[in-house]
Amino acid sequence: DADVTQTPRNRITKTGKRIMLECSQTKGHDRMYWYRQDPGLGLRLIYYSFDVKDINKGEISDGYSVSRQAQAKFSLSLESAIPNQTALYFCATSQTGQGARGGITDTQYFGPGTRLTVL
Amino acid sequence: GQNIDQPTEMTATEGAIVQINCTYQTSGFNGLFWYQQHAGEAPTFLSYNVLDGLEEKGRFSSFLSRSKGYSYLLLKELQMKDSASYLCAVTTDSWGKLQFGAGTQVVVTP
Numbered sequence: 319d320a321d322v323t324q325t326p327r328n329r330i331t332k333t334g335k336r337i338m339l340e341c342s343q344t345k346g347h348d349r350m351y352w353y354r355q356d357p358g359l360g361l362r363l364i365y366y367s368f369d370v371k372d373i374n375k376g377e378i379s380d381g382y383s384v385s386r387q388a389q390a391k392f393s394l395s396l397e398s399a400i401p402n403q404t405a406l407y408f409c410a411t412s413q414t415g416q417g418a419r420g421g422i423t424d425t426q427y428f429g430p431g432t433r434l435t436v437l
Numbered sequence: 438g439q440n441i442d443q444p445t446e447m448t449a450t451e452g453a454i455v456q457i458n459c460t461y462q463t464s465g466f467n468g469l470f471w472y473q474q475h476a477g478e479a480p481t482f483l484s485y486n487v488l489d490g491l492e493e494k495g496r497f498s499s500f501l502s503r504s505k506g507y508s509y510l511l512l513k514e515l516q517m518k519d520s521a522s523y524l525c526a527v528t529t530d531s532w533g534k535l536q537f538g539a540g541t542q543v544v545v546t547p
Binding site: 322358359360361363366368376406408412414425426427428429430431 | 445470478479480482485526532534535537539
């Protein structure tokens with residue numbers, strides 16, 4: 319079974335609808351992230367959470383909200399979807415740690431992605 | 438602001454070597470990652486550099502020069518399955534948040 323799962327994998331919805339994307343992980347990691355990916359723009363951080371009681375905005379949080387229901391679950395909501403939120407959405411996880419070479423290794427592991435289309 | 442630049446696309450022949458460059462200008466630096474992403478799939482971790490120098494891992498190597506704000510990913514003995522997008526990402530603080538470049542699409546031809 320995959321360590322990081324996302325549901326749904328594909329979703330088509332209409333403008334104005336509320337959408338929830340879910341992410342679950344079995345890696346036991348404390349940190350979780352939501353990104354969106356658009357052609358030519360790379361991955362952009364929407365929200366991140368370092369533990370269940372910690373939620374932080376990323377660079378493009380407007381129009382989105384999140385909920386960290388448990389250490390293993392992190393959901394992303396679009397309260398009122400609009401067409402420019404059409405994108406590929408990825409959840410990622412990492413574990414807080416100290417790297418052997420003096421840095422903070424925070425390797426992020428990504429889920430399979432959710433392709434969202436807003437009409 | 439944060440700026441991470443990498444070429445949009447590179448083409449190389451099976452069995453050859455390709456070097457993907459990444460330059461960054463960020464407000465801080467706490468490590469640089471390379472990820473591989475096949476079309477429609479999740480990015481997968483390839484390498485991490487935090488100190489200057491070369492890190493080798495099989496056919497893939499990654500180099501970092503912090504003073505120049507520069508890294509490269511070297512792919513040797515290219516295989517068709519190496520056709521993918523390669524993402525350069527920098528972590529700028531101790532919290533480990535990543536800033537990604539737009540990715541370099543590598544096309545391997547027979």
